[in-house]
Amino acid sequence: RTQLQDAVPMTLGQEFEAYAVTLSEEVERLNQNVRLFLEVNMGATAIGTGINSDPDYPEKVIKHLRKISGLDLVLASNLVEATQDTGAFVMYSSAVKRLAIKLSKISNDLRLLSSGPRTGLNEINLPPMQPGSSIMPGKVNPVIPEVVNQIAFKVIGNDLTVTLAAEGGQLELNVFEPVIVQSLFESIEMLKNGMNTLKYRCIDGITANEERCRSMVHNSIGLVTALNPYIGYEASTQLAKEALVTNKSVYDLVLQKGLLSKQQLDTILAPENMVKPRKLNL
Missing domain, CATH: 1.20.200.10 (Fumarase/aspartase (Central domain))
Structure with missing residues:
Protein backbone atom coordinates (compact mmCIF):
# COMPACT_ATOMS: atom_id res chain seq x y z
CA ARG A 1 0.00 0.00 0.00
CA ASN A 33 29.09 6.77 15.41
CA VAL A 34 30.32 5.08 18.58
CA ARG A 35 33.84 5.22 17.20
CA LEU A 36 33.72 8.98 17.66
CA PHE A 37 34.07 8.36 21.41
CA LEU A 38 37.50 6.77 20.91
CA GLU A 39 39.05 10.24 20.64
CA VAL A 40 39.98 11.47 24.15
CA ASN A 41 41.49 14.63 25.60
CA MET A 42 43.70 13.18 28.34
CA GLY A 43 46.18 15.77 29.59
CA ALA A 44 44.01 18.69 28.55
CA THR A 45 43.36 19.65 32.19
CA ALA A 46 41.04 22.64 32.65
CA ILE A 47 40.47 24.04 29.17
CA GLY A 48 42.75 22.06 26.86
CA THR A 49 46.00 23.97 27.28
CA GLY A 50 47.46 21.23 29.48
CA ILE A 51 48.45 23.53 32.33
CA ASN A 52 49.98 21.65 35.30
CA SER A 53 50.26 18.37 33.32
CA ASP A 54 53.43 16.52 32.38
CA PRO A 55 54.10 16.46 28.62
CA ASP A 56 54.43 12.65 28.74
CA TYR A 57 51.13 12.16 30.60
CA PRO A 58 48.74 11.75 27.60
CA GLU A 59 50.82 9.10 25.87
CA LYS A 60 51.35 7.04 29.03
CA VAL A 61 47.72 7.23 30.15
CA ILE A 62 46.31 6.36 26.73
CA LYS A 63 48.68 3.38 26.49
CA HIS A 64 47.30 1.98 29.76
CA LEU A 65 43.70 2.83 28.88
CA ARG A 66 44.01 1.00 25.56
CA LYS A 67 45.36 -2.06 27.38
CA ILE A 68 42.69 -2.03 30.10
CA SER A 69 39.72 -1.28 27.85
CA GLY A 70 40.76 -3.10 24.69
CA LEU A 71 39.60 -0.04 22.76
CA ASP A 72 41.57 1.74 20.05
CA LEU A 73 41.72 5.05 21.92
CA VAL A 74 43.52 8.00 20.33
CA LEU A 75 44.53 11.43 21.57
CA ALA A 76 42.62 14.33 20.02
CA SER A 77 44.70 16.45 17.65
CA ASN A 78 43.57 19.64 19.38
CA LEU A 79 42.88 19.40 23.11
CA VAL A 80 41.21 22.80 23.39
CA GLU A 81 38.65 21.81 20.75
CA ALA A 82 38.21 18.34 22.25
CA THR A 83 37.55 19.78 25.70
CA GLN A 84 34.78 22.14 24.65
CA ASP A 85 33.20 20.09 21.85
CA GLU A 211 -6.75 -16.68 3.41
CA ARG A 212 -7.27 -13.01 4.21
CA CYS A 213 -4.05 -12.06 2.39
CA ARG A 214 -4.98 -14.17 -0.63
CA SER A 215 -8.44 -12.62 -0.75
CA MET A 216 -7.00 -9.11 -0.52
CA VAL A 217 -4.67 -9.79 -3.47
CA HIS A 218 -7.39 -11.30 -5.65
CA ASN A 219 -9.82 -8.44 -4.97
CA SER A 220 -7.29 -5.65 -5.18
CA ILE A 221 -7.82 -3.01 -7.84
CA GLY A 222 -4.05 -2.58 -7.75
CA LEU A 223 -3.82 -5.67 -9.96
CA VAL A 224 -4.32 -3.42 -12.97
CA THR A 225 -0.71 -2.31 -12.56
CA ALA A 226 0.42 -5.80 -13.55
CA LEU A 227 -1.84 -5.63 -16.62
CA ASN A 228 -0.51 -2.26 -17.76
CA PRO A 229 2.26 -3.64 -20.05
CA TYR A 230 -0.27 -5.93 -21.77
CA ILE A 231 -3.41 -3.81 -22.25
CA GLY A 232 -2.01 -0.29 -21.90
CA TYR A 233 -2.29 2.46 -19.32
CA GLU A 234 -5.58 3.90 -20.58
CA ALA A 235 -7.42 0.57 -20.59
CA SER A 236 -5.98 -0.25 -17.17
CA THR A 237 -7.25 3.06 -15.80
CA GLN A 238 -10.75 2.41 -17.13
CA LEU A 239 -10.70 -1.08 -15.64
CA ALA A 240 -9.76 0.28 -12.24
CA LYS A 241 -12.56 2.84 -12.31
CA GLU A 242 -15.15 0.30 -13.45
CA ALA A 243 -14.05 -2.24 -10.83
CA LEU A 244 -14.43 0.39 -8.14
CA VAL A 245 -17.89 1.50 -9.31
CA THR A 246 -19.35 -1.95 -10.01
CA ASN A 247 -17.60 -3.75 -7.14
CA LYS A 248 -16.44 -6.38 -9.63
CA SER A 249 -12.96 -7.88 -9.60
CA VAL A 250 -10.37 -6.76 -12.13
CA TYR A 251 -9.94 -10.41 -13.05
CA ASP A 252 -13.60 -10.86 -13.98
CA LEU A 253 -13.77 -7.61 -15.92
CA VAL A 254 -10.74 -8.49 -18.07
CA LEU A 255 -12.32 -11.81 -19.04
CA GLN A 256 -15.74 -10.23 -19.55
CA LYS A 257 -14.30 -7.66 -21.97
CA GLY A 258 -12.14 -10.24 -23.75
CA LEU A 259 -8.98 -8.23 -23.20
CA LEU A 260 -6.94 -11.34 -22.37
CA SER A 261 -7.50 -15.08 -22.31
CA LYS A 262 -7.94 -16.86 -19.00
CA GLN A 263 -4.58 -18.58 -19.45
CA GLN A 264 -2.82 -15.27 -20.12
CA LEU A 265 -4.54 -13.64 -17.18
CA ASP A 266 -3.72 -16.46 -14.77
CA THR A 267 -0.06 -16.28 -15.76
CA ILE A 268 0.16 -12.49 -15.45
CA LEU A 269 -1.69 -12.35 -12.14
CA ALA A 270 0.01 -15.33 -10.51
CA PRO A 271 1.28 -13.91 -7.20
CA GLU A 272 4.82 -15.17 -7.83
CA ASN A 273 4.90 -13.20 -11.12
CA MET A 274 3.86 -9.92 -9.50
CA VAL A 275 6.43 -9.60 -6.73
CA LYS A 276 9.67 -9.40 -8.73
CA PRO A 277 11.02 -8.17 -12.07
CA ARG A 278 10.60 -10.52 -15.03
CA LYS A 279 10.87 -10.59 -18.80
CA LEU A 280 7.58 -9.79 -20.50
CA ASN A 281 6.21 -11.84 -23.41
CA LEU A 282 4.11 -9.24 -25.17
Whole structure:
Protein backbone atom coordinates (compact mmCIF):
# COMPACT_ATOMS: atom_id res chain seq x y z
CA ARG A 1 0.00 0.00 0.00
CA THR A 2 1.10 3.53 -0.69
CA GLN A 3 -0.63 6.45 1.01
CA LEU A 4 -2.91 3.83 2.62
CA GLN A 5 -4.36 3.01 -0.81
CA ASP A 6 -4.14 -0.28 -2.74
CA ALA A 7 -0.92 -0.36 -4.75
CA VAL A 8 0.69 -3.59 -6.01
CA PRO A 9 1.06 -7.08 -4.53
CA MET A 10 3.94 -8.05 -2.28
CA THR A 11 4.63 -10.93 0.08
CA LEU A 12 4.77 -10.73 3.85
CA GLY A 13 8.29 -12.08 3.45
CA GLN A 14 9.27 -9.03 1.42
CA GLU A 15 7.62 -6.75 3.94
CA PHE A 16 9.38 -8.22 6.95
CA GLU A 17 12.70 -8.60 5.14
CA ALA A 18 12.65 -4.84 4.58
CA TYR A 19 12.25 -4.34 8.33
CA ALA A 20 15.22 -6.63 8.98
CA VAL A 21 17.40 -4.77 6.49
CA THR A 22 16.50 -1.33 7.83
CA LEU A 23 17.38 -2.41 11.38
CA SER A 24 20.66 -3.96 10.27
CA GLU A 25 21.52 -0.56 8.79
CA GLU A 26 20.94 0.98 12.21
CA VAL A 27 23.45 -1.41 13.79
CA GLU A 28 25.97 -0.21 11.22
CA ARG A 29 25.19 3.47 11.91
CA LEU A 30 25.54 3.00 15.66
CA ASN A 31 28.86 1.21 15.26
CA GLN A 32 30.12 4.01 13.03
CA ASN A 33 29.09 6.77 15.41
CA VAL A 34 30.32 5.08 18.58
CA ARG A 35 33.84 5.22 17.20
CA LEU A 36 33.72 8.98 17.66
CA PHE A 37 34.07 8.36 21.41
CA LEU A 38 37.50 6.77 20.91
CA GLU A 39 39.05 10.24 20.64
CA VAL A 40 39.98 11.47 24.15
CA ASN A 41 41.49 14.63 25.60
CA MET A 42 43.70 13.18 28.34
CA GLY A 43 46.18 15.77 29.59
CA ALA A 44 44.01 18.69 28.55
CA THR A 45 43.36 19.65 32.19
CA ALA A 46 41.04 22.64 32.65
CA ILE A 47 40.47 24.04 29.17
CA GLY A 48 42.75 22.06 26.86
CA THR A 49 46.00 23.97 27.28
CA GLY A 50 47.46 21.23 29.48
CA ILE A 51 48.45 23.53 32.33
CA ASN A 52 49.98 21.65 35.30
CA SER A 53 50.26 18.37 33.32
CA ASP A 54 53.43 16.52 32.38
CA PRO A 55 54.10 16.46 28.62
CA ASP A 56 54.43 12.65 28.74
CA TYR A 57 51.13 12.16 30.60
CA PRO A 58 48.74 11.75 27.60
CA GLU A 59 50.82 9.10 25.87
CA LYS A 60 51.35 7.04 29.03
CA VAL A 61 47.72 7.23 30.15
CA ILE A 62 46.31 6.36 26.73
CA LYS A 63 48.68 3.38 26.49
CA HIS A 64 47.30 1.98 29.76
CA LEU A 65 43.70 2.83 28.88
CA ARG A 66 44.01 1.00 25.56
CA LYS A 67 45.36 -2.06 27.38
CA ILE A 68 42.69 -2.03 30.10
CA SER A 69 39.72 -1.28 27.85
CA GLY A 70 40.76 -3.10 24.69
CA LEU A 71 39.60 -0.04 22.76
CA ASP A 72 41.57 1.74 20.05
CA LEU A 73 41.72 5.05 21.92
CA VAL A 74 43.52 8.00 20.33
CA LEU A 75 44.53 11.43 21.57
CA ALA A 76 42.62 14.33 20.02
CA SER A 77 44.70 16.45 17.65
CA ASN A 78 43.57 19.64 19.38
CA LEU A 79 42.88 19.40 23.11
CA VAL A 80 41.21 22.80 23.39
CA GLU A 81 38.65 21.81 20.75
CA ALA A 82 38.21 18.34 22.25
CA THR A 83 37.55 19.78 25.70
CA GLN A 84 34.78 22.14 24.65
CA ASP A 85 33.20 20.09 21.85
CA THR A 86 30.32 17.67 22.43
CA GLY A 87 29.76 16.79 18.77
CA ALA A 88 30.33 13.07 19.32
CA PHE A 89 27.37 12.99 21.71
CA VAL A 90 25.21 14.83 19.17
CA MET A 91 26.11 12.36 16.43
CA TYR A 92 25.55 9.28 18.57
CA SER A 93 22.29 10.62 19.99
CA SER A 94 21.12 11.25 16.45
CA ALA A 95 21.89 7.63 15.53
CA VAL A 96 19.98 6.41 18.58
CA LYS A 97 17.04 8.63 17.62
CA ARG A 98 17.16 7.30 14.06
CA LEU A 99 16.87 3.74 15.39
CA ALA A 100 13.94 4.77 17.60
CA ILE A 101 12.15 6.40 14.67
CA LYS A 102 12.51 3.30 12.51
CA LEU A 103 11.33 1.01 15.31
CA SER A 104 8.32 3.25 15.85
CA LYS A 105 7.51 3.22 12.13
CA ILE A 106 7.68 -0.59 12.11
CA SER A 107 5.42 -0.67 15.16
CA ASN A 108 2.94 1.58 13.36
CA ASP A 109 2.93 -0.88 10.45
CA LEU A 110 2.34 -3.83 12.77
CA ARG A 111 -0.61 -2.05 14.32
CA LEU A 112 -2.10 -1.36 10.89
CA LEU A 113 -1.48 -4.83 9.48
CA SER A 114 -3.10 -6.45 12.53
CA SER A 115 -5.96 -3.96 12.76
CA GLY A 116 -9.52 -5.21 13.02
CA PRO A 117 -9.87 -8.12 13.27
CA ARG A 118 -13.14 -7.81 11.33
CA THR A 119 -13.08 -4.15 10.30
CA GLY A 120 -9.38 -3.59 9.67
CA LEU A 121 -6.60 -4.99 7.48
CA ASN A 122 -6.20 -8.15 9.57
CA GLU A 123 -3.37 -9.56 7.45
CA ILE A 124 -1.35 -10.66 10.47
CA ASN A 125 -2.08 -11.62 14.07
CA LEU A 126 -0.08 -10.24 16.96
CA PRO A 127 0.22 -12.39 20.10
CA PRO A 128 -2.62 -11.40 22.45
CA MET A 129 -1.41 -9.34 25.41
CA GLN A 130 -3.73 -7.90 28.04
CA PRO A 131 -6.87 -9.20 26.28
CA GLY A 132 -10.09 -7.39 27.02
CA SER A 133 -10.79 -3.82 28.00
CA SER A 134 -12.86 -2.13 30.68
CA ILE A 135 -15.89 -1.81 28.41
CA MET A 136 -15.26 -4.09 25.40
CA PRO A 137 -14.93 -7.78 26.33
CA GLY A 138 -12.49 -9.75 24.18
CA LYS A 139 -10.88 -6.71 22.61
CA VAL A 140 -7.13 -7.27 22.15
CA ASN A 141 -5.05 -4.13 21.70
CA PRO A 142 -1.55 -3.97 20.12
CA VAL A 143 -0.03 -2.86 23.41
CA ILE A 144 3.55 -4.00 22.72
CA PRO A 145 3.99 -1.93 19.52
CA GLU A 146 2.35 0.95 21.40
CA VAL A 147 5.00 0.63 24.11
CA VAL A 148 7.71 0.95 21.45
CA ASN A 149 5.97 4.03 20.01
CA GLN A 150 6.04 5.70 23.43
CA ILE A 151 9.69 4.80 23.98
CA ALA A 152 10.47 6.43 20.62
CA PHE A 153 8.71 9.61 21.72
CA LYS A 154 10.93 9.72 24.81
CA VAL A 155 14.10 9.05 22.81
CA ILE A 156 13.23 11.84 20.36
CA GLY A 157 12.76 14.16 23.35
CA ASN A 158 16.09 13.09 24.84
CA ASP A 159 17.81 13.76 21.52
CA LEU A 160 16.43 17.30 21.58
CA THR A 161 17.82 17.66 25.11
CA VAL A 162 21.25 16.54 23.88
CA THR A 163 21.03 18.99 20.98
CA LEU A 164 20.14 21.95 23.18
CA ALA A 165 22.74 21.04 25.80
CA ALA A 166 25.47 20.76 23.16
CA GLU A 167 24.46 24.11 21.69
CA GLY A 168 24.28 25.71 25.13
CA GLY A 169 27.97 25.23 25.96
CA GLN A 170 29.96 28.43 26.36
CA LEU A 171 33.58 29.15 25.55
CA GLU A 172 36.07 26.47 26.71
CA LEU A 173 33.79 24.08 28.66
CA ASN A 174 30.31 22.68 28.28
CA VAL A 175 28.79 22.45 31.74
CA PHE A 176 25.74 20.60 30.41
CA GLU A 177 27.49 17.29 29.75
CA PRO A 178 25.74 15.60 32.72
CA VAL A 179 22.28 15.98 31.14
CA ILE A 180 23.74 14.93 27.76
CA VAL A 181 25.07 11.68 29.21
CA GLN A 182 21.98 11.05 31.34
CA SER A 183 19.73 11.50 28.30
CA LEU A 184 21.80 9.11 26.20
CA PHE A 185 21.95 6.43 28.90
CA GLU A 186 18.20 6.69 29.45
CA SER A 187 17.48 6.39 25.70
CA ILE A 188 19.78 3.40 25.33
CA GLU A 189 18.30 1.60 28.33
CA MET A 190 14.71 2.23 27.23
CA LEU A 191 15.44 1.05 23.69
CA LYS A 192 17.19 -2.10 24.92
CA ASN A 193 14.23 -3.01 27.09
CA GLY A 194 11.73 -2.02 24.43
CA MET A 195 13.40 -4.03 21.68
CA ASN A 196 13.62 -7.13 23.88
CA THR A 197 9.95 -6.77 24.75
CA LEU A 198 9.01 -6.24 21.09
CA LYS A 199 10.93 -9.33 19.99
CA TYR A 200 9.86 -11.80 22.65
CA ARG A 201 6.31 -10.60 23.31
CA CYS A 202 5.32 -9.62 19.78
CA ILE A 203 7.57 -10.39 16.80
CA ASP A 204 8.28 -14.02 17.73
CA GLY A 205 4.56 -14.81 17.93
CA ILE A 206 3.27 -13.09 14.78
CA THR A 207 1.24 -15.31 12.46
CA ALA A 208 -0.17 -14.66 8.99
CA ASN A 209 -3.82 -14.79 7.97
CA GLU A 210 -3.18 -16.58 4.69
CA GLU A 211 -6.75 -16.68 3.41
CA ARG A 212 -7.27 -13.01 4.21
CA CYS A 213 -4.05 -12.06 2.39
CA ARG A 214 -4.98 -14.17 -0.63
CA SER A 215 -8.44 -12.62 -0.75
CA MET A 216 -7.00 -9.11 -0.52
CA VAL A 217 -4.67 -9.79 -3.47
CA HIS A 218 -7.39 -11.30 -5.65
CA ASN A 219 -9.82 -8.44 -4.97
CA SER A 220 -7.29 -5.65 -5.18
CA ILE A 221 -7.82 -3.01 -7.84
CA GLY A 222 -4.05 -2.58 -7.75
CA LEU A 223 -3.82 -5.67 -9.96
CA VAL A 224 -4.32 -3.42 -12.97
CA THR A 225 -0.71 -2.31 -12.56
CA ALA A 226 0.42 -5.80 -13.55
CA LEU A 227 -1.84 -5.63 -16.62
CA ASN A 228 -0.51 -2.26 -17.76
CA PRO A 229 2.26 -3.64 -20.05
CA TYR A 230 -0.27 -5.93 -21.77
CA ILE A 231 -3.41 -3.81 -22.25
CA GLY A 232 -2.01 -0.29 -21.90
CA TYR A 233 -2.29 2.46 -19.32
CA GLU A 234 -5.58 3.90 -20.58
CA ALA A 235 -7.42 0.57 -20.59
CA SER A 236 -5.98 -0.25 -17.17
CA THR A 237 -7.25 3.06 -15.80
CA GLN A 238 -10.75 2.41 -17.13
CA LEU A 239 -10.70 -1.08 -15.64
CA ALA A 240 -9.76 0.28 -12.24
CA LYS A 241 -12.56 2.84 -12.31
CA GLU A 242 -15.15 0.30 -13.45
CA ALA A 243 -14.05 -2.24 -10.83
CA LEU A 244 -14.43 0.39 -8.14
CA VAL A 245 -17.89 1.50 -9.31
CA THR A 246 -19.35 -1.95 -10.01
CA ASN A 247 -17.60 -3.75 -7.14
CA LYS A 248 -16.44 -6.38 -9.63
CA SER A 249 -12.96 -7.88 -9.60
CA VAL A 250 -10.37 -6.76 -12.13
CA TYR A 251 -9.94 -10.41 -13.05
CA ASP A 252 -13.60 -10.86 -13.98
CA LEU A 253 -13.77 -7.61 -15.92
CA VAL A 254 -10.74 -8.49 -18.07
CA LEU A 255 -12.32 -11.81 -19.04
CA GLN A 256 -15.74 -10.23 -19.55
CA LYS A 257 -14.30 -7.66 -21.97
CA GLY A 258 -12.14 -10.24 -23.75
CA LEU A 259 -8.98 -8.23 -23.20
CA LEU A 260 -6.94 -11.34 -22.37
CA SER A 261 -7.50 -15.08 -22.31
CA LYS A 262 -7.94 -16.86 -19.00
CA GLN A 263 -4.58 -18.58 -19.45
CA GLN A 264 -2.82 -15.27 -20.12
CA LEU A 265 -4.54 -13.64 -17.18
CA ASP A 266 -3.72 -16.46 -14.77
CA THR A 267 -0.06 -16.28 -15.76
CA ILE A 268 0.16 -12.49 -15.45
CA LEU A 269 -1.69 -12.35 -12.14
CA ALA A 270 0.01 -15.33 -10.51
CA PRO A 271 1.28 -13.91 -7.20
CA GLU A 272 4.82 -15.17 -7.83
CA ASN A 273 4.90 -13.20 -11.12
CA MET A 274 3.86 -9.92 -9.50
CA VAL A 275 6.43 -9.60 -6.73
CA LYS A 276 9.67 -9.40 -8.73
CA PRO A 277 11.02 -8.17 -12.07
CA ARG A 278 10.60 -10.52 -15.03
CA LYS A 279 10.87 -10.59 -18.80
CA LEU A 280 7.58 -9.79 -20.50
CA ASN A 281 6.21 -11.84 -23.41
CA LEU A 282 4.11 -9.24 -25.17
